[in-house]
Amino acid sequence: MLNIAATLAHWCRTRRPCAVATVTAATGSTPLPVGTSLAVDSDGNVAGSISGGCVDGAVYELCRRLLAENGAPEQARFDSSDTDAWAAGLMCGGSISVYVQPIHPADQAPLATALTAAADERTVALLQITETADPDLAGRVLSLPADGTLTPQLPVPPQLTTRAAAAHRTGTSSLVHAPAGPHCAPASALVHTCRPAPDMLIFGAVEFADALSQAGRFLGYHVTLCDARPVFATRDRFPHAHAVVTDWPHRFLAHTSTDERTVVCVLTHDTKFDIPLLRDALRRDVGYVGAMGSRRTHEHRLDLLRAEGVSPGELKSLNAPIGLDIGAATPQETAISIVAEIIAHTRGRPGMPLADTSGPIHARTSY
Template sequence: MLNIAATLSRWCRNRCPFAVATVTTATGSTPLPVGTSMAVDADGRVAGSISGGCVDGAVHDLCHRLLAENGTPEHARFDSSDDDAWAAGLMCGGSITVYVQRIHPDDQDHLAIALASAADEQPVTLVQIIEAADPLLARRILPLLEPGTPLPCPPVPARLAAAATAVQRGGVSSLVRSPAGPGCASVSALVHTRRPAPDMLIFGAVEFADALSQAGRFLGYHVTVCDARPVFATKDRFPHAHRVVTDWPHRFLAAATTDERTAVCVLTHDTKFDIPLLRDALQRDIGYIGAMGSRRTHERRLELLRAQGVSPDALKRLNSPIGLDVGAATPQETAVSITAEILARTRGRPGTPLADTSGPIHPRALAAAPTS
């Protein structure tokens, strides 16, 4: 659902009823993960896609009928082994289950607030109740909030909240179930979650940085461009960056918070900037570290980093010359080359053409969070 938060937020503000269809299970070869949603409003306008196009027509019809009939929620399964599913277009060999629900914003005021936060790229977790005996919970979409946060909605049940919190920490939307217990009915819910955007730190206010900041933002990174030269490090030159900083690169990195999802791209081509920065970056648990330059520049860089005491194992983490070999020439093409390498490295893939590989095309989703 968070994939179409901006549109749903607007429909909620305008008090427009809509039907939303969400993938609750996905097995085999499926293009989009659990939690992906498609919605249809009363005028037939569509937001999102749940299958990359192949079953969207059938899902649109389900949503339109549910809206017209003011119907109860439905589950629909599309499987390539079924003739009907082939007719609907699911030819990829996988299987998906879709939950279709009618929503009127007047019934869930809190939803507009949560979706507006998601549309503003804020981290949000929504608990969409799929099955519940309690009429106060049935068909609700509840934000997972810190205890004591005021919002006009019932709280997520404690046992379900624990499972939702586990999904939130993992950052991958999942279906969870809280089994029945003494005084408690079972509840099933789809937990939609989005972690804060990972950071892309681009060092060097050069033309390549402008194209890379645009590509990084498109991929969902929070992009910072840093350069020690104030005449070059300006927001006008890098309109796609979330932040443009004038500082020495190594000094900026020293104060920055990084993690295993951070991408560091060094485009400065100047050893007085590169070496202190790379020395410090290679000591951190950073998901991707790349540096631009020729092969000769790379060899010289390695010599200087060894002289700074950087270990051989740490040097293996340096992607230099930066990017995959796709024949890139322009800054825009180079940005594609770099971001393709970032995806491959951070996801543990070799960057091999799919035609030369076997096995699953799409990365496996994490298993549903356990409940206690």
């Protein structure tokens, strides 16, 4: 649901009824993860996709029917063993289960607030009740703070909120189940979570940095460009970066929060900037550290980092020369090689041609 938060928030603010279809389970070769939604409003406008196009047409018609009939939520399943599913176009060999729910904004007061927060890239979690015998809970979408205190407060099984809160803390979207509790019927719910955009920190106001900042922004990173030289670190030169900072790289990093999703790209290949920055970056909680430069430059850089006391284990996490070997020549091609390596590193993939690998094609992610 949160993959189309901005559109849904607008529909809720304008009191526009809609139907939302959400993936609750996915197996095999399916392109989009649990929590992904497609929505249709009362005028027939559509937002999102749940299958990369395979069954979206059939789901669209189901949404339209539920809206026209003011019907109850429905469960649907599409897979390659089902004749109807093939007719709907699910040719990938996978299987998806979909929960389709009409939403009337007047009956879901907390929803617009939570969706607006998600569209603004704030941390948000929603609990969407998909199965329950309690008529007060059926079809409700509830705001879920990290402590598990639901808004509004309703008789939800305690294990459901506990499991949902755990999913919230890890930033995963998933289907959770709970048995009956005191004065509570058993229930199942989709937990929808989103977190603020991860940070991409680019050091070095060089030509490659402009292309990389554009690619990073396209991938959903909050991009910051930092360089100690004010004549080069300007907004005009790097219009795609969210922020352009003039400071010594290691000093800027020292005052910047990072986490396991943060990406650090060092493009300066100048030892007076690189060494103190990389020494500190390799000891931080970050997801990826890469550095530009020739193989000869990198070997010299490694010697200097060892002299600074950087351990072999820390050096092992340095991706340098930065990027995948795709024959990149231009800044734009180089940016593609860098973000391709970042994606492969983040997903734990080898970065090889799919034709030379086996197993699932699509990495399992969440919204």
